[in-house]
Structures are given as structure tokens and as C-alpha cells.
Amino acid sequence: MPRKTIQDFPAEIWPLFNSYVHGRSSRRDFLEKAAKFAAVPFYGAQPIAEDAKRIEAPLSVRASSTASTTIRRPVTTMRRPSWPGSAPSISSKRT
Numbered sequence: 001m002p003r004k005t006i007q008d009f010p011a012e013i014w015p016l017f018n019s020y021v022h023g024r025s026s027r028r029d030f031l032e033k034a035a036k037f038a039a040v041p042f043y044g045a046q047p048i049a050e051d052a053k054r055i056e057a058p059l060s061v062r063a064s065s066t067a068s069t070t071i072r073r074p075v076t077t078m079r080r081p082s083w084p085g086s087a088p089s090i091s092s093k094r095t
Contacts, residue, residue: 009037010037012035012037013034016030016033016034017030017034058074059067059072059073059074059075060072060073060074060075
């Protein structure tokens with residue numbers, strides 16, 4: 001599959017992308033507005049309840065290697081199913 005160039009995308013998408021890259025719009029806003037240029041519809045991710053029992057999200061706290069601050073972020077994993085022979089149906093990782 002050949003690598004896409006700037007000419008392969010509609011000109012209207014570049015202001016949206018520029019706004020997203022430079023922090024003036026969120027990823028959700030960018031994807032919702034850019035979805036009209038997609039060949040297939042974008043349905044987005046299904047929201048997960050904060051108290052979902054199958055998902056563990058402990059905070060990972062690390063010292064920054066370049067500054068005198070700490071980095072805190074959730075590390076999300078799926079719990080193992082309690083019945084034998086089953087597998088989790090979704091996978092989520094928050095960054």
C-alpha cells in the first residue's frame with residue numbers, strides 16, 4: 001500500500017487537523033468534524049462507566065526524568081474473567 005501524500009486528503013481537513021495538533025480542539029471534536037470526510041461512518045467508542053467492575057485503573061506515579069515533577073496517569077487493564085474458557089470482549093488503555 002503506497003504512502004498517502006497531502007494531495008490524497010481533502011483540503012478542508014487540514015484546518016481541523018492543525019487545530020487538533022496545536023491544542024485548540026480536542027480529539028473528540030477533531031474526529032467528529034473529520035468524520036464527514038471518511039469513506040465509512042465513525043461511530044466512536046462506547047463510553048465506559050466509571051464504576052465498571054471489569055476494569056482496573058490504578059494510578060501510576062513516576063518521577064519525571066527531565067523535570068522536578070511527577071507524572072500521574074491511569075494504567076487501565078481488564079480483569080480476568082471468573083469463569084473458565086472465557087475471554088474479555090474489550091480492551092482499553094488510557095493514556
